[in-house]
Amino acid sequence: MRYLFLLLLTLVSFYSCNSRNKTDANSGQVEADVKITAGRFTLEGQDDITKLVIIDPWQNASGEQLTYYLVPHGKDVPENVPSENVIRIPVRRMICMSTTHLAALSALGATDIIAGASGTDLVYDHTLHKAIEEGIIPDVGYEGSLNKELIVSLRPDLLMAYGVGATSAEYLRKLSEMGVKVMFNADYLEEHPLARCEWIKIFGLLTGKKEKADSLYTAVTHNYLRLAEMVRKSSESKPAVLLGAPWEDVWYISPSNSYIGSLISDAGGRYLFDDLEAPNSMPYAVEAVFKRATTADLWINPGTAESLEDIAEYDHRLAKLPVYKSGDVWNNRNRMKPGGGNDYWESAVFRPDILLADFIYMIHPALLPDHEPYYFIRLR
Amino acid sequence: MRGSGSRLSAGLIFLLLLMLLVLLFTLDLLLGSTQLEVRDVLLSLFGNGTEHGEIIVMQFRLPKAVTAILAGAGMAVSGLLMQTLFRNPLAGPDVLGVSSGAGLGVALTLLTLSPLLSISPGSVLYGWSMILAAWAGAGAVMVVIMTVAARMRDIMSVLIVGLLLASAISSIVSLLQYFSNETMLKTYVIWTMGNLGNLSYMQIRILTLAVTAGSAMALIMVKPLNALLMGETFSMSVGVNMQRTRILLLATASIMAGSVTAFCGPIAFLGVAVPHITRLVFSSNDHRILMPGAAICGALILLVSDILSTLPGNGLMVPVNTVTSLIGIPVVLWIIAGKKGIGRRF
Numbered sequence: 014m015r016y017l018f019l020l021l022l023t024l025v026s027f028y029s030c031n032s033r034n035k036t037d038a039n040s041g042q043v044e045a046d047v048k049i050t051a052g053r054f055t056l057e058g059q060d061d062i063t064k065l066v067i068i069d070p071w072q073n074a075s076g077e078q079l080t081y082y083l084v085p086h087g088k089d090v091p092e093n094v095p096s097e098n099v100i101r102i103p104v105r106r107m108i109c110m111s112t113t114h115l116a117a118l119s120a121l122g123a124t125d126i127i128a129g130a131s132g133t134d135l136v137y138d139h140t141l142h143k144a145i146e147e148g149i150i151p152d153v154g155y156e157g158s159l160n161k162e163l164i165v166s167l168r169p170d171l172l173m174a175y176g177v178g179a180t181s182a183e184y185l186r187k188l189s190e191m192g193v194k195v196m197f198n199a200d201y202l203e204e205h206p207l208a209r210c211e212w213i214k215i216f217g218l219l220t221g222k223k224e225k226a227d228s229l230y231t232a233v234t235h236n237y238l239r240l241a242e243m244v245r246k247s248s249e250s251k252p253a254v255l256l257g258a259p260w261e262d263v264w265y266i267s268p269s270n271s272y273i274g275s276l277i278s279d280a281g282g283r284y285l286f287d288d289l290e291a292p293n294s295m296p297y298a299v300e301a302v303f304k305r306a307t308t309a310d311l312w313i314n315p316g317t318a319e320s321l322e323d324i325a326e327y328d329h330r331l332a333k334l335p336v337y338k339s340g341d342v343w344n345n346r347n348r349m350k351p352g353g354g355n356d357y358w359e360s361a362v363f364r365p366d367i368l369l370a371d372f373i374y375m376i377h378p379a380l381l382p383d384h385e386p387y388y389f390i391r392l393r
Numbered sequence: 394m395r396g397s398g399s400r401l402s403a404g405l406i407f408l409l410l411l412m413l414l415v416l417l418f419t420l421d422l423l424l425g426s427t428q429l430e431v432r433d434v435l436l437s438l439f440g441n442g443t444e445h446g447e448i449i450v451m452q453f454r455l456p457k458a459v460t461a462i463l464a465g466a467g468m469a470v471s472g473l474l475m476q477t478l479f480r481n482p483l484a485g486p487d488v489l490g491v492s493s494g495a496g497l498g499v500a501l502t503l504l505t506l507s508p509l510l511s512i513s514p515g516s517v518l519y520g521w522s523m524i525l526a527a528w529a530g531a532g533a534v535m536v537v538i539m540t541v542a543a544r545m546r547d548i549m550s551v552l553i554v555g556l557l558l559a560s561a562i563s564s565i566v567s568l569l570q571y572f573s574n575e576t577m578l579k580t581y582v583i584w585t586m587g588n589l590g591n592l593s594y595m596q597i598r599i600l601t602l603a604v605t606a607g608s609a610m611a612l613i614m615v616k617p618l619n620a621l622l623m624g625e626t627f628s629m630s631v632g633v634n635m636q637r638t639r640i641l642l643l644a645t646a647s648i649m650a651g652s653v654t655a656f657c658g659p660i661a662f663l664g665v666a667v668p669h670i671t672r673l674v675f676s677s678n679d680h681r682i683l684m685p686g687a688a689i690c691g692a693l694i695l696l697v698s699d700i701l702s703t704l705p706g707n708g709l710m711v712p713v714n715t716v717t718s719l720i721g722i723p724v725v726l727w728i729i730a731g732k733k734g735i736g737r738r739f
Contacts, residue, residue: 019548049696069439079512132574145670150711155572155574155575158571158572159492173398175701206412218400260579260580260583261583261588261590261591261658262457262589262590262591263583263588263712291688296709296710297710298426298427298590298703298710299453299590299591300425300426300427300449300453300454300590301425301426301427301707301708303427303449303707303709303710304427304708305446307445320616328591329452329593330448330453333452
């Protein structure tokens with residue numbers, strides 16, 4: 014029985030030690046143990062040529078590095094640079110596998126280079142939506158059912174992908190063999206909203222809009238840090254925040270060292286699972302979450318619920334939580350397109366300052382009394 | 394059959410198993426994924442606990458433990474019926490395609506209909522639509538199998554048709570999965586891992602009805618079942634109406650397995666492994682003993698699996714199906730490697 018237990022334990026709780034960001038005293042942190050600068054890529058410029066290294070591009074990767082050389086059109090490639098790693102900039106035709114990539118191009122005003130996208134039914138941006146409906150931006154399919162022939166025929170200069178696991182790299186390898194340049198975007202693995210936003214710098218370099226990207230990043234960072242500083246100086250109490258919703262009888266809990274965990278602590282809240290540190294969400298029994306949730310002061314992102322009634326219908330026990338009764342329940346569904354797209358998964362990635370303002374408004378409404386929640390809506 | 398000596402020991406075994414059942418049921422109530430004092434649990438059971446303690450015991454642990462007993466008993470009895478009917482040690486509720494039929498119902502709802510009707514986890518229609526879809530899927534497969542069973546003389550053909558149907562359905566489910574998005578895929582995968590803890594009391598009542606009705610049917614059928622062990626020709630010679638027996642057995646097994654699958658997802662392995670464990674425990678082939686024996690053993694194993702599924706501690710949990718398989722597979726291996734060949738029992 015002990016061996017069975019050990020086996021189960023390893024099945025559930027394995028995680029690599031390397032994927033956590035090490036504390037770096039000089040990186041100007043908001044919270045002690047999460048870096049606010051991007052930890053998954055480095056940029057090194059020399060002579061118009063930028064060397065971009067993407068580090069551990071998918072979940073549970075350790076020691077993986079992908080190197081790209083961004084070389085302006087017409088400029089000679091240095092001899093020591095392998096040609097398959099060269100991406101000519103500015104990129105004129107890009108295929109985006111995630112709506113966040115579309116959001117980056119949209120923020121930079123470079124949507125005209127989008128040659129194709131994945132999950133076009135989940136796009137929120139109105140201009141892009143129009144282009145999709147008119148067939149200007151074709152859908153290239155999902156991970157497993159990728160339309161490789163369509164991708165090749167679209168003649169992209171670059172396909173911006175994201176990897177959920179090493180297997181994703183495997184199916185995209187075929188595309189590389191067919192001559193399509195594939196870049197892995199690991200923005201979603203960054204543990205802090207500002208780090209995630211920093212990925213716009215890569216899009217800036219790729220599209221020839223470096224200055225715009227840099228100034229956007231600087232402005233957003235400035236706003237964000239100013240808000241976080243205001244919270245740190247003023248608030249005393251830290252309301253407890255419950256996150257997410259169960260699937261059947263499992264409740265996947267985001268770790269505290271995550272994008273959303275950082276937002277809660279920067280907004281002056283206390284995440285109910287602030288003791289959980291892991292590289293990805295962990296499966297908890299609903300009973301265990303329920304017990305902790307009885308002390309929650311507010312509840313954010315309860316799945317796809319659009320009303321309090323939705324939550325009670327899905328699991329009547331959740332309606333017995335004090336936080337449910339108090340009605341302090343918020344979901345990220347203020348900017349939704351009927352039939353799919355949610356701007357929270359799109360533009361919010363590059364507007365962490367607005368996102369933080371929303372979080373502050375939800376957690377400490379008195380600090381931003383005039384703020385109008387942008388991505389969030391209170392459930393009734 | 395056996396002499397009165399072994400009857401007596403069978404009675405003793407029943408007594409021990411029932412005591413074990415009570416013990417494990419109590420343990421399942423006491424050991425949850427959160428820490429709760431024994432006193433709190435007992436007070437909560439009698440309505441005198443703290444508000445949250447009472448919710449945890451009455452709304453989380455009690456329904457889960459009751460569901461474990463019902464689902465374990467239902468799958469085990471259903472498996473026993475199938476093994477005897479097909480005289481095949483590897484038969485179980487899943488060989489008939491009942492589980493995959495239920496899976497198809499759920500997959501169709503989740504992966505194709507729900508994006509259209511915007512049913513998503515958290516929406517009003519979600520819970521019941523999954524259950525009804527699973528039921529409809531299992532029922533449809535059952536109708537096909539019974540039609541085949543009514544037409545074909547050879548019971549092995551029915552088994553083969555069942556297996557083929559199950560494979561075909563799995564392919565359709567794969568196809569649906571292939572074209573669905575990540576959220577829906579995840580919901581489906583979590584459904585296939587089985588869950589005991591999400592039933593309301595109303596749903597438990599329906600499951601109780603299905604399992605008790607099925608078990609009662611099975612008990613009525615013990616005589617033809619015992620005769621079946623001697624072969625179909627023998628059964629007919631002692632007056633068993635084979636055609637009717639087949640249909641009744643298939644219907645009983647499908648209703649039980651289909652209902653359990655609809656409410657709890659495909660509970661793996663119990664249907665195949667528990668009848669063997671029961672035969673070993675009682676060293677008997679008499680269905681008068683095996684039927685209640687399998688029900689108790691099935692309930693016991695699912696209770697143990699449920700307790701083990703919260704073992705990682707800190708509130709983490711593993712899907713109950715992984716636990717039943719990890720318990721079930723060594724047992725079946727042990728049976729196969731054991732001295733007594735299983736073939737001889739059929």
